Amino acid sequence: MQQLLAPIKAFLGCETPESWIQAAKKPEQLNVLLIDHCNCELKAAQTAMMMIRKYAIDKSSADILKAWAKPYEDFVYSQTRDAQAFLNRDVKKNDITNDLAASHHLAISADLLSKMVRLIKEEFHHFEQVLQIMTDRGIAYTNMRAGQYARQLIGHVRTHEPLTIIDKLIVGAFIEARSCERFAKLAPHLDPELTKFYTSLLRSEARHYQDYLSLAEEVAGGDISERIDFFRIKEAELILAEDNDFRFHSGMPTVEVLLHKTTK
Numbered sequence: 001m002q003q004l005l006a007p008i009k010a011f012l013g014c015e016t017p018e019s020w021i022q023a024a025k026k027p028e029q030l031n032v033l034l035i036d037h038c039n040c041e042l043k044a045a046q047t048a049m050m051m052i053r054k055y056a057i058d059k060s061s062a063d064i065l066k067a068w069a070k071p072y073e074d075f076v077y078s079q080t081r082d083a084q085a086f087l088n089r090d091v092k093k094n095d096i097t098n099d100l101a102a103s104h105h106l107a108i109s110a111d112l113l114s115k116m117v118r119l120i121k122e123e124f125h126h127f128e129q130v131l132q133i134m135t136d137r138g139i140a141y142t143n144m145r146a147g148q149y150a151r152q153l154i155g156h157v158r159t160h161e162p163l164t165i166i167d168k169l170i171v172g173a174f175i176e177a178r179s180c181e182r183f184a185k186l187a188p189h190l191d192p193e194l195t196k197f198y199t200s201l202l203r204s205e206a207r208h209y210q211d212y213l214s215l216a217e218e219v220a221g222g223d224i225s226e227r228i229d230f231f232r233i234k235e236a237e238l239i240l241a242e243d244n245d246f247r248f249h250s251g252m253p254t255v256e257v258l259l260h261k262t263t264k
Contacts (some may be wrong), residue, residue, distance in 0.1 A: 004202055004203065004206055005180070005181070005206075007179050007188055007206075008177050009181065011177050011209070011228075012177055012232070012235070012236070013175070013232040013233060014236040014240055016181060016182065016185045016239065017251075017264070019252050019253055020189060020252060022253075025186070025190065032141060032144070032246055032247075033246075034130055034134050035142060036147070036248045037128040038127055038134065039146065040248050040249070041123045041130060042073075042123070042127050043146075044119070044123045045072070045119075045120045045127070046073075047117075048117075048119045048172075049068075049069060049120060051112065051116055051168065053065060054105075055103075055105050055109060055112055056102060056106070056108055056110075057100050057103055057109075058101045058102075058103050061099070061100040061101050064099050064100060065100070067202040068120070068167045071086065072124060072127060074253040076141075076143075083131055083134070083135045083140075089137065100113060100117070101139060106165075107218075108218045108219060112215055115215060119208050122204050122208075126204075133193070133194070133197065146247075147243070147245055148238070149249035149250065150171075152234075153174065153175070153234060154168075156171075156230070156231065158260075159212035162219055165216075165219055166216050166219050166220050166224060166227065167227065169213070169215050169216035170212070170227055170228055173216065174209075174232070175211045175249070176208040176209035177209040177247060178239070179248070180209060182206035182248065183198040183199070183202055184198075220247075238251055239252075242254050243257070244257065245257070
């Protein structure tokens, strides 16, 4: 595990503060933790899908992506949902790589398509795994306001191509790297089932970070260390700043969060 985490720790600008771990391991925060984690898996898949649609496929392939995401989005955005029915549904093939036609928008479109489809497949699987854990524990999925973390990082993305896609890919790398770091930090403080589950996610999250970063380097065709350093500072600022909400990627919890007074 330490060998896996070493490049992650070197990439990030700071480690998760102990105060976040203290809040996350409280039994009364478990519902929030799992529901937000479930949402994060779906958002990660949706982000990868948007990258594919904009940069990697012809318009004719967009409907295939929409159909792939539809059961997950219908479940999350429905006013009435049945988690067990969703988990027991008849699942069609979960790898549509051969059904999508790569565009020539970028020189790396085919590589972007391949890496993002694999990521989407894994994120959807993780979504279902978290939902199954919740269902087994009698924790109902509910809509929850998203934290500020990803939105504030995206706010620093430049608005002219190819700088936009480079920044988006770097942001994706930081989000995945932070997820991996937090899984590792959190795992020892949870019950045996959750410890095993979060430990099992480390390898895929580490690969996701590497895929995003390698794609950013491919698009740039040169050194992107300056831009990585920029986002490293911004990401660390968010992690070390006080945060009134407790979420999987939230900053340092305020006293109110530690006392479990603001978790909606």
